[in-house]
Amino acid sequence: MILLINQILNVSNLTTSFRIKDDYYAAVDNVSLQVFKNEVLAIVGESGSGKSALAFSIMGLHTRAKMEGNIYFKGEDLVNLSPAKINKMRGKDMAMIFQDPLTALNPLMTIGEQIGEALLLHNKAITKKSRYEQVIKLLQLVGIARPKYTYNQFPHELSGGMRQRVIIAIAISNSPELLIADEPTTALDVTIQAQILDLIRELKNEMQAGIILITHDLGVVAEMADRIAVMYAGEMVEVADVHTLFENPLHPYTRSLLNSVPNSKQKQDRLHVIQGVVPSLQNLPRTGCRFAHRIPWVTETAHEKMPQMHEVEPQHYVRCTCYKHFDFLEKNKEDHKHGIS
Amino acid sequence: MEFLEVKNLKVHFPIRGGLFNRKIDAVKAVDDVSFQMEEGKTYGLVGESGSGKTTIGRAIVGLNKITAGKIFFEGKDLASAKNKSIRKDIQMIFQDPYSSLNPKKRVLDIVAEPIRNYESLTRKEEKQKVQDLMERVGLSAEAILKYPHEFSGGQRQRIGVARAIALKPKLIIADEPVSALDVSVQAQVLNFMQDIQKDLNLTYLFISHDLGIVKHMCDQIGIMYKGRYVESGKKEDIFTNPQHIYTKRLIAAIPDIDPRNRDFQKNHRRDVQKMYDQSYHEYFDKEGLAYHLQHISESHQVALPHRKVD
Amino acid sequence: MWKFIVRRLFITAPQIVLLSVLVFLMAQMMPGDALSGLIDPNIDPQAIEQQREKLGLNNPWYVQYKDWVVSALQGDLGQSFRFKMPVTDLVEQRLINTFWLSLATLIITYLIAIPLGITSGRFNDTLRDQIITGYTYIGFATPLFIFALVMLWLFGFHFQWFPTSGSVAPGSEAGSLSYVISKLHHLLLPAISMALITTVNTVQYLRSEIIDTKQKDFIITARAKGASESRVYNRHILRNSLLPIAAFFGYEITGLIGGTVFVEFIYSYPGMGLLFMDSILQRDYSVVTSVVLLFGIASILGALLSDIILSLIDPRIRIK
Numbered sequence: 001m002i003l004l005i006n007q008i009l010n011v012s013n014l015t016t017s018f019r020i021k022d023d024y025y026a027a028v029d030n031v032s033l034q035v036f037k038n039e040v041l042a043i044v045g046e047s048g049s050g051k052s053a054l055a056f057s058i059m060g061l062h063t064r065a066k067m068e069g070n071i072y073f074k075g076e077d078l079v080n081l082s083p084a085k086i087n088k089m090r091g092k093d094m095a096m097i098f099q100d101p102l103t104a105l106n107p108l109m110t111i112g113e114q115i116g117e118a119l120l121l122h123n124k125a126i127t128k129k130s131r132y133e134q135v136i137k138l139l140q141l142v143g144i145a146r147p148k149y150t151y152n153q154f155p156h157e158l159s160g161g162m163r164q165r166v167i168i169a170i171a172i173s174n175s176p177e178l179l180i181a182d183e184p185t186t187a188l189d190v191t192i193q194a195q196i197l198d199l200i201r202e203l204k205n206e207m208q209a210g211i212i213l214i215t216h217d218l219g220v221v222a223e224m225a226d227r228i229a230v231m232y233a234g235e236m237v238e239v240a241d242v243h244t245l246f247e248n249p250l251h252p253y254t255r256s257l258l259n260s261v262p263n264s265k266q267k268q269d270r271l272h273v274i275q276g277v278v279p280s281l282q283n284l285p286r287t288g289c290r291f292a293h294r295i296p297w298v299t300e301t302a303h304e305k306m307p308q309m310h311e312v313e314p315q316h317y318v319r320c321t322c323y324k325h326f327d328f329l330e331k332n333k334e335d336h337k338h339g340i341s
Numbered sequence: 342m343e344f345l346e347v348k349n350l351k352v353h354f355p356i357r358g359g360l361f362n363r364k365i366d367a368v369k370a371v372d373d374v375s376f377q378m379e380e381g382k383t384y385g386l387v388g389e390s391g392s393g394k395t396t397i398g399r400a401i402v403g404l405n406k407i408t409a410g411k412i413f414f415e416g417k418d419l420a421s422a423k424n425k426s427i428r429k430d431i432q433m434i435f436q437d438p439y440s441s442l443n444p445k446k447r448v449l450d451i452v453a454e455p456i457r458n459y460e461s462l463t464r465k466e467e468k469q470k471v472q473d474l475m476e477r478v479g480l481s482a483e484a485i486l487k488y489p490h491e492f493s494g495g496q497r498q499r500i501g502v503a504r505a506i507a508l509k510p511k512l513i514i515a516d517e518p519v520s521a522l523d524v525s526v527q528a529q530v531l532n533f534m535q536d537i538q539k540d541l542n543l544t545y546l547f548i549s550h551d552l553g554i555v556k557h558m559c560d561q562i563g564i565m566y567k568g569r570y571v572e573s574g575k576k577e578d579i580f581t582n583p584q585h586i587y588t589k590r591l592i593a594a595i596p597d598i599d600p601r602n603r604d605f606q607k608n609h610r611r612d613v614q615k616m617y618d619q620s621y622h623e624y625f626d627k628e629g630l631a632y633h634l635q636h637i638s639e640s641h642q643v644a645l646p647h648r649k650v651d
Numbered sequence: 652m653w654k655f656i657v658r659r660l661f662i663t664a665p666q667i668v669l670l671s672v673l674v675f676l677m678a679q680m681m682p683g684d685a686l687s688g689l690i691d692p693n694i695d696p697q698a699i700e701q702q703r704e705k706l707g708l709n710n711p712w713y714v715q716y717k718d719w720v721v722s723a724l725q726g727d728l729g730q731s732f733r734f735k736m737p738v739t740d741l742v743e744q745r746l747i748n749t750f751w752l753s754l755a756t757l758i759i760t761y762l763i764a765i766p767l768g769i770t771s772g773r774f775n776d777t778l779r780d781q782i783i784t785g786y787t788y789i790g791f792a793t794p795l796f797i798f799a800l801v802m803l804w805l806f807g808f809h810f811q812w813f814p815t816s817g818s819v820a821p822g823s824e825a826g827s828l829s830y831v832i833s834k835l836h837h838l839l840l841p842a843i844s845m846a847l848i849t850t851v852n853t854v855q856y857l858r859s860e861i862i863d864t865k866q867k868d869f870i871i872t873a874r875a876k877g878a879s880e881s882r883v884y885n886r887h888i889l890r891n892s893l894l895p896i897a898a899f900f901g902y903e904i905t906g907l908i909g910g911t912v913f914v915e916f917i918y919s920y921p922g923m924g925l926l927f928m929d930s931i932l933q934r935d936y937s938v939v940t941s942v943v944l945l946f947g948i949a950s951i952l953g954a955l956l957s958d959i960i961l962s963l964i965d966p967r968i969r970i971k
Binding site: 059084096104105117118121122171 | 873876
Binding site: 046047160189190191192193194197216217218219220222223225242243246256257258260261262263270271272273274277278 | 389390493495523524525526527528529531532535550551552553554556557590591593594595596597598599600601603606610
């Protein structure tokens with residue numbers, strides 16, 4: 001019950017498809033997830049997994065996509081909401097932080113104007129003076145050293161880290177309940193990354209917001225997430241809390257992914273390589289386990305015909321039954337050769 | 342004789358301004374850097390954006406003009422005109438496999454380009470050679486007639502490698518070779534780079550901002566900050582016994598893949614940051630630049646002011 | 652920014668000097684000279700030679716060039732042998748006519764280009780866009796002088812809505828209202844003909860700028876802030892797309908010069924272009940030289956204007 005009260009977002013059976021020539025292809029396929037107050041839900045996956053398409057679906061930012069299913073947020077179903085109503089919620093109740101701080105700001109507007117716009121859009125009555133004061137306060141909050149000076153600067157005058165702080169200031173300007181961070185530190189240096197992640201964590205605690213953190217970096221996930229959802233080829237393949245997922249990963253994809261990162265703690269001579277490549281949107285397997293062709297040594301009967309999410313222990317979900325029969329091949333040379341073609 | 346020796350290398354880029362667009366200042370992208378590389382090993386060059394690590398790599402292959410200093414390859418001065426032929430012993434792999442291959446050329450032409458520059462082969466010999474190279478990097482020989490866009494990111498990086506090893510080089514400068522790739526593809530390319538290193542007895546200069554990958558790949562490591570070296574040494578020197586505060590901060594910033602260490606990491610990072618703020622002036626001069634390197638052991642060098650050494 | 656403009660002016664000055672030298676040398680290379688069209692072939696060659704000497708036509712080219720520049724700076728561009736009047740006076744009236752024609756053309760060009768470009772870029776790949784793009788392709792393919800002829804025939808001779816030659820009705824008094832109206836009436840048809848053809852560049856340019864800007868990341872940022880579609884267009888896309896168009900304004904002037912030569916010729920509109928054609932045909936060489944020089948200077952100043960506009964409106968340049 002407590003969980004339900006704290007639930008901010010409930011995505012249920014969401015499918016987002018794009019039209020390519022005369023057919024629709026689902027980039028997000030039948031995905032369900034919940035986000036709770038003051039938690040970080042990390043969505044992990046490689047390019048082509050659909051993680052960014054999912055974030056854009058929740059924000060309603062797809063301009064040409066077909067969406068089916070439901071996204072319940074603040075008592076509304078975003079899938080069927082009019083654009084005008086979504087505009088009222090976007091930037092106010094839910095906000096987004098983007099991957100590339102170099103391109104996400106308008107090059108012709110000052111920093112002050114860009115943050116001020118976010119305030120003005122959701123509070124038409126705001127006076128110029130109080131808008132200015134609020135922008136300065138936001139700039140202070142995200143750790144800009146000279147807010148009054150930065151207010152009049154243009155994006156190209158700021159470093160990447162500072163620009164990302166400005167983008168965060170825009171996102172939190174109306175204290176949203178839900179914050180989606182799409183690869184917020186991928187374009188930044190490690191030391192700046194650590195600072196930005198710290199900032200996001202602090203702001204989350206302060207605003208009690210729910211955060212969806214989209215990333216491919218398992219280190220960032222280990223440090224930030226409360227719960228993790230792993231996506232592969234448009235589907236969720238495993239959902240669990242952070243400790244469970246790192247200590248007891250079950251899905252073959254999750255296990256492979258964790259093994260392919262150079263691990264600073266244990267010494268390994270060779271990294272694990274997943275055979276084959278992520279299928280493109282048009283070539284997704286339409287039936288059966290989508291990961292099957294990348295673990296060909298697992299027998300066909302190990303997979304489900306219509307793979308479902310199974311709750312294997314409380315709050316730990318895994319798709320398909322193949323995880324029970326999966327183990328790594330120990331022939332490194334072999335997997336090297338196969339990993340290529 | 343060192344395999345590669347970089348001696349007091351400086352690469353400065355002029356800043357122009359004023360009414361007549363004269364040179365008014367210079368960006369010291371690389372400011373008095375010296376290091377040596379051993380044959381058959383991997384040397385990691387680490388630093389954040391703007392540290393000058395890429396500029397060093399480009400200076401070695403001759404893509405950036407050297408302002409001062411010398412680069413010796415197997416004892417021969419690279420700047421000297423009579424040593425032009427050794428240029429083919431040094432090749433480069435670029436960061437972005439999507440933009441470093443000409444989209445209008447077939448793989449055959451891309452890979453054969455360096456061969457055409459240095460050797461005169463018949464069409465048939467050339468084709469045979471490119472096919473061998475493709476198989477060498479694990480791509481099918483038929484793929485030579487395809488265009489770059491028909492390959493995935495990891496495969497494109499292999500094509501880049503095939504081009505780089507076409508002239509049987511001894512040294513490969515790998516500039517962030519896997520930063521643009523997905524985690525699992527990263528693993529493929531890194532494994533593969535290790536394989537061909539053994540097979541062809543290659544030496545790598547591995548330029549990266551990712552300390553996790555550098556730790557996995559490299560034997561020797563140099564850490565750069567604002568165009569200067571702050572620390573250099575064997576992998577163990579750097580990771581188990583970092584001396585410079587900048588190195589410590591860089592290592593502390595690496596995300597830890599074990600969620601159980603989260604609080605420990607957070608506190609550790611905060612402590613290091615505090616130390617960094619307090620002792621900044623001990624480690625950097627008035628302009629915020631690193632001092633000259635001092636030996637603290639045979640393999641381990643740290644940029645410290647003279648008084649700190651004794 | 653001031654530094655930028657001053658530096659830009661420093662580049663402009665030698666450009667104009669170089670242009671004047673080129674124009675002068677070209678004029679020198681033309682067959683015949685200032686005297687050849689003027690004199691009776693029966694005059695004693697001795698006397699002609701004396702006249703030559705007196706006019707300085709036997710001096711080395713750089714001395715002649717110096718004389719020419721000095722007098723040009725004093726407002727003396729020489730004598731027109733056809734009109735028997737100083738070139739300066741001749742050019743003055745023509746320049747004013749061409750100025751009004753160009754201004755009208757520019758205004759009409761932007762009146763057409765901005766709404767069409769915006770519609771086409773915003774609703775790209777819809778029927779509306781296809782129609783507009785279709786028009787631009789026709790515009791690209793149609794030679795201006797043929798189009799202008801067709802327009803002249805259709806609206807001038809067939810419907811008789813517009814006058815077919817001149818810049819003002821004969822007999823109207825300068826300064827009166829009817830004079831102004833008559834002037835407008837005369838330049839409207841040539842201006843529209845020219846604008847309809849030259850605007851297609853700007854339409855296409857604006858269209859691709861908008862399509863390009865539409866896909867920029869900061870547009871997604873604006874949407875994510877909750878900006879409505881109209882606000883996204885008005886505040887973010889348009890502003891950023893119009894910037895290169897505004898900067899292109901100066902170069903537009905250069906393009907107009909080429910256009911006016913054809914259009915004025917076809918409409919017998921007494922401007923610089925017609926003067927240029929006439930004087931070439933008549934080998935009125937001091938006029939040709941002056942007109943080419945003025946056209947050249949206008950192009951250089953147009954480029955200067957573009958750079959200054961860009962430096963004023965783009966913060967990325969403004970700072971430096």
